[in-house]
Amino acid sequence: MKTEAAVLVETGKPLELVSLEIPPLSRGQCLVEIAYSGACHTQILEARGRRGEDPWLPHCLGHEASGIVLEVGDGVTRASPGDRVALSWIKANGIEAGGSTYDWNGKTVNAGAVTTFQRHTVVSENRVTVLPDGLEMTQAILLGCALPTGMGAVLNVGKPIEGEAVVVFGTGGVGLCAVMGAVVSNCNPVIAIDLLESKLEKARAFGATHTIDSSKEDAITRIAEICPGGVDIAIEATGRPVVMAAALSAARSQGGRAVVIGNAPKGQTVTLDPLEFNQGKSLLGTWGGDAKPDRDFPLFASLMTEKKIDVEPLLSEPYRFDEINNALDDLEAGRIGRPLIKMKDS
């Protein structure tokens, strides 16, 4: 069986839409027909060649999607044919089956344990989570990356106490999910910072109590006015080292936590004032918001199905599969929150 995929053949060039032969399933793998794929800055870094040398070219891409299981390999217990599922790069329980290779007219195309810029995909069962009834396939793509990363960075890493002050630097898809995480945790104030007014408007819609346009005013000065003494939790979601340092300086002495989510281009470094550590602030990293799909995805899904969070404004208008390069361009330019790429024609 063949499928159509958007493959990275050469970094710095648009993805190529090609026809791939799907390999037979190995133990622990599932074949999934993708309904919608998202995309995030990780794929932009990969596609533009900003993660350093890429030894896997040509390869498939994408790590957040929704779809329907068509077939399962030996040993798979997490899903059955016909199940509606979310695909995520974050490992859940179950078999780690590793990556796959596809045949492209005699050439080998590599793929990791989960890839989603394709109409059908072979994924490791531990990247598959069955969806609860009532969750839209469009919204389910957010379980793959943005919600666990952004919301998890607040809930699992920042560990807010009700009433604590939170600031979120950068209100792209992940940053907006962090804002939602602070709001559902009853934090106050919830301050959102960005360079684009259109994104700050979304942050207010998601419940931010204050917004700062850092293209017009100094964010650190303004945070100090809103929250003298600093914030309890500062979330960095920009991928810029200078902002990572700013997040630490925005945190309060004796107990403030700065959480770095963003991915900086390879080779960049961050400069910090070591005095911040002596003041009792913590600088924390996170791997996907420290999310555990089996524990956290049911919570995130129920927040969506019970309408405790409204994620619709985060999603772009649907792109057709053959518009996938435009989706990446629009994401890179900050024109959209999360691209919603419709993978199945009908």
Ligand SMILES: [Zn+2]
């Ligand atoms: Zn991602």
